Structure formats: structure tokens, C-alpha cells
Amino acid sequence: MKKILINLLVIIGMSVFLGFLFLKVYLPMYTNHGESVSVPDLSGYTYDEGVEIMERAGLKYEVSLDSGFNTDLKTYAILKQIPQANAQVKTGKTIYITLNAKNPPMLKMPNLVNTHLKNVQEILANMGLERGDIVYVPDIASNVVLEQKYRGVKITEGFEVPKGARIDLVVGDGMGNQILEVPNLKGMEEVDAEFLILGSSLRVGSKHYVDTDSVGAGKILRQSPSANTKVKTGEIVDIWIAKDNF
Numbered sequence: 001m002k003k004i005l006i007n008l009l010v011i012i013g014m015s016v017f018l019g020f021l022f023l024k025v026y027l028p029m030y031t032n033h034g035e036s037v038s039v040p041d042l043s044g045y046t047y048d049e050g051v052e053i054m055e056r057a058g059l060k061y062e063v064s065l066d067s068g069f070n071t072d073l074k075t076y077a078i079l080k081q082i083p084q085a086n087a088q089v090k091t092g093k094t095i096y097i098t099l100n101a102k103n104p105p106m107l108k109m110p111n112l113v114n115t116h117l118k119n120v121q122e123i124l125a126n127m128g129l130e131r132g133d134i135v136y137v138p139d140i141a142s143n144v145v146l147e148q149k150y151r152g153v154k155i156t157e158g159f160e161v162p163k164g165a166r167i168d169l170v171v172g173d174g175m176g177n178q179i180l181e182v183p184n185l186k187g188m189e190e191v192d193a194e195f196l197i198l199g200s201s202l203r204v205g206s207k208h209y210v211d212t213d214s215v216g217a218g219k220i221l222r223q224s225p226s227a228n229t230k231v232k233t234g235e236i237v238d239i240w241i242a243k244d245n246f
Contacts, residue, residue, distance in 0.1 A: 039095060041085035042078045047099060050078045058091040067101040071164035075102045104162040109148070111157035117143040117171055124167060132166035138201040138233030142174025146203075146234075170203070172234065182237060184227035185220045190241050193220050197237050205236035209243040217244035 037057050042050045047063075054061045068079045080098040083089060107127055112120055117134070124131050132149075139146060147154050147170035150161050161167070183200050185193040190207075197204050212221060221240040225231055 036088045036090055037093075039081070039083050039085055039087045039089055039093075042081050042095075042097060043085070044073060045078050046074055047076045047078065047097075050097060054095055059089070060092060060094040062094050062096050064096050064098045067099055069101045069104045069163055071104070073100045076100060104164055106160040107163055107165075109150075109155055109157060109159040109161055109167075112145045112148045112167075112169065114141075115145050117145065117169070120145060120169065128163040129161070130164065130166045132168040134169050134171055136171050136173040137203055138175050138178070139172030140174065140232070140234070141172035144172050146170045146172055175233065178233045179230055180233060182223070182225050182227055182229045182231055182235075185223045185237075185239060186227070187215060188220050190218050190220065190239075193239060197239075201233040202231070203234060203236050205238040208238070208240045210240055212242050215242050217242050 037059065039059070040053050040057055042053060045053065051061060064080075070077070070079060073079070077100040078097050079100050082096045083093075107129065110123060110127065112123065115123070121131055137146065149155060149168040149170070150159070150165060152168070155161070178201070180200065180202075182202065183196050185196065188196070194204050210221060215221060219242050221242055223240070224238045225235070
């Protein structure tokens, strides 16, 4: 019985000793207990710069499959990180990073026509678009959008533009009650005709290019409304232009 008790005490003692070694020596070494680092702020750094910073801090990294887009940052710049900057983590922790996409996502253009100018800024900002130049033209509608343009071309609702694009606006000045005559554009060069239309407080409408042998290429064949028609300022004038077949 005495031998059994001695053996039992030895076993208990060894178990306590091994448990002490596991909890106080092995486990802290395995988990790097007490060894932590502050997560660096990676926002705005390029991918290569961010990787170098994380490696110096003893951290691992993984690129998220998702991506975002910011026009103010370089391609593949770091947009987001998890965990956040300054979080305390163990050495070797994986930091998940989101990169700035190479190409901006395409957005469907909303319809800004007939929208008051004071509401346009909010609509564009919410979509990730920028307001470009504002051109005032004579029209009875005051500060109301008459046309929306991208890179000088009139666009309609649903037209796809890249995120961050600048959208130019043609806006009414509220002075569209004056009656005037449409000038005669027939036979004029396209550029001169457009200049005359705008100079007459009218707006250039649709331009149609047609095949013809009656006049030289680039000259106006006909117009709508026709010459000498009485219209209000800001009226749209459509023109038909001889096509250059060469």
C-alpha cells in the first residue's frame, strides 16, 4: 500500500510539473504570448510599398478579391485594410488589403434634364461623378438643366460613363421669352453655322450627315426650324450636313 501511495504521489507530481511546463513555457513560445505589434496605416500606399511595410512589421498579408476605385489614388494603391491601422495584433497576423482598381467601374448616367441645378450636385456626388462646366443659354427655365454632356458629347439617361467622370451641363438662364428669327444656315460650313446658331441665342440640336452631290462636304443642306421662322431664345435648331465620302 505504501508503494502504491508513493507511486501515485510521483505521478501526480510529474503531471503538475509537465502541466506547468506546458502552460508557462511551451504554450507562450508557440503562440508568441506577449509579442504583439501595432498594425501600420497602409492607406494610400502602393501595393509594393504596403508589402514592404508589413514585412518589416513581421505581418503577413492577403489581397482581397474585392476592389474599389478612387480617382485621386494610383492604380493598385491600398484602399482598405483589416484589421484597421493601430490595432494590436500578434506577430505573423494576416492583414487583408483592398486595392484600387486599374480601370474605373462603369456607371449608367442618370437623367439630369429638367432637374434644378441645386439638386444636381448631390445626385452626381452620390453616384461618384463630378460636376464639370456649366454653360448658361437663353431659356425660360431658370437654373434648370437642359442638356448633359460628357467630353463635349450630349448624352442621355443610361449612357455608360466611368466613375469619377466630369459631366458638363447646359443650363437655362431664365431669359427665354424674347422672340427672334432663325438665321439662314443653308450653304454655310458646319463650324460657321454652329457659331451663328449660338450667337443668335439659339441651341444646336441634332446633326444629320447625308450623302449628296449638290454642295460640298461639310456644308449645311437644310435646317429645322427653317430660316426666318419666329422662335423664342434657346430654341433648338437641327441641321443636315453634306457628308464627306472620302
